[in-house]
Amino acid sequence: MRILDEAHFPELPNYYRGKVRENYDLPDGRRLIITTDRISAFDRVLASIPHKGAILTQVARFWFEETADICANHVVAYPDPNVVVGRRLDILPVEIIVRGYLAGSTDTSILTRYKRGERDMYGIKFPDGMRDNEKLPEPVITPTSKAFDGGHDEPLTPAEILERGLLTEAQWETVSSVALKLFERGQALAARRGLILADTKYEFGTDSDGNILVADEIHTPDSSRYWIAESYDQAFADGARPESFDKDFIRSWVGARCDPYKDPIPEIPAEVIEAASDVYAQAFEMITGRRFEPDISGATVKERVRDNLVAYYPEGSWGRR
Template sequence: MAKYKALSEAFIPELPNYYQGKVRENYDLADDRRIIIATDRISAFDRILASIPLKGRVLTQTARYQFEKTADICPNHVLEYPDPNVLVCRKLEILPVEIVVRGYLAGTTSTSVLTQYKAGKRQMYGFTLPDGMQDNEKLPRAIITPTSKAFDGAHDEPLTADDILRQGLLTPQQWEMVSDYALRLFERGQAIAAERGLILADTKYEFGTDKDGQVVLADEIHTPDSSRYWFADSYRAGQRPVSFDKDFVRNWVVERCDPYKDDVPEIPEDVIDATTKVYVQAYETITGNSFDAGDASVDPLERIRGNLRSYF
């Protein structure tokens, strides 16, 4: 593969109302539209680990495929894609709860069911899990494990349905709707994955409300950043299946430090190059389409600026 320049930031001064997220640059237009530019930054453990060339392009195009495959289940925020890294969408009021759906006893973060299970917890997120489960074992049924949506560097915290309603984070109607949407989206995502020889083990969804109060799917969907995918032919309960999600980088970091407390070592170039290949492989496996990486000689930020000129 040709050497591609990473899009580490995407500040465009001609665009209004700039806001930088962990991995995306956002611009709010005056007509209730938002421009979201996916950079190549990779985030885990509540910090930026590195920039992975082509990552933003992969995620935008993977999400585009999945939004189109699930548009019959619930409304989403997509309006148009003026560039491979860019989504123009409806501006939403994001709901303060991140909806995580899990089909397996898996995960590495402090809020994952496997981490809590191995620490001795059996009751979590309003569910009780049986004793004796193995790492990565399939759960009796898919469960929703919501967390608070952390802002300004705070940590996500586990929530139950009772917590959400008692704290007034969502109305009962909103909770019922996002729960129904999330489980149906996950079922569809698992079916699409199975057609490609994959297992969708878990994923996260973000929902918001539009100016009319309608609940709308936001952010991304069923990408290798928001989801844990395993190759089905490698799956055995009790073992670590072969994956191509962020654990590829996470595991390298965890082997060398405590990422919640220590400085993270610089990710070496060979790991970055390998991760780019993993993301491209993920797109092609998840969608069944060949990935168009574009022209390596073109600076990605200049290309994006050109494609967004009509919004200046």
């Protein structure tokens, strides 16, 4: 299978490896962001899924274009299916998660905390008697600290964000307002495709003029929870997990077999990896309305990416002699 599990090119400057993306800061103020096929959950990398990186990049491209009227974003160019060139931003240290349903499987999710008996979460009071995956009266924002260098996300309230100086009051008002508008747009367009956008995560950054832009990714199967609308009501009535088109497929498989925060991750079988790849391809097609056709040029995905990034190599390095 063609997999991009790493994308380190020594010829490119200022390399930084994240859980899923590999980044290069260019001298002109732009950043190369290469999305690999690695899948991350529970604050760790679980496996690599064929074509996942290209699908995430292209789904994000679709949504960046569909939401540019709400908030500007970091995108400059797409030189390869797995690569976006963006403006280098100062990333705000708070991740903005918007939730429309009582769902989730991570320690910071409202469903996990609700089942532990918590009712006051993220500065929001939740009523007793709610059920798994129940629709909330209205979307809510559940912010977390942004984990750097292998740290863990920490739940925050708006008051804590301001008290700690993580954001100014003006920044918080902007990102919270924009996030709700982006989520409303996402839910509306997803509904037209037969999907429910149950929740999602946004990251924002500031440019050199202090303007707030959407960064990283938006409404992808990794940053969002998508359910099949047609089967949701029956699944909810039966107390079953809704059909999903997102990384819950792998997350649920792992979570059913170990404590993913403490135990070693079991080896994920090839058939599960292949099924996950199919889920991502189907998600691309349902979200965008276009057929997913993987780019199979180049001997490997990494070689194709390398060829498509020649223009960004410094003079005198590989490909620029």
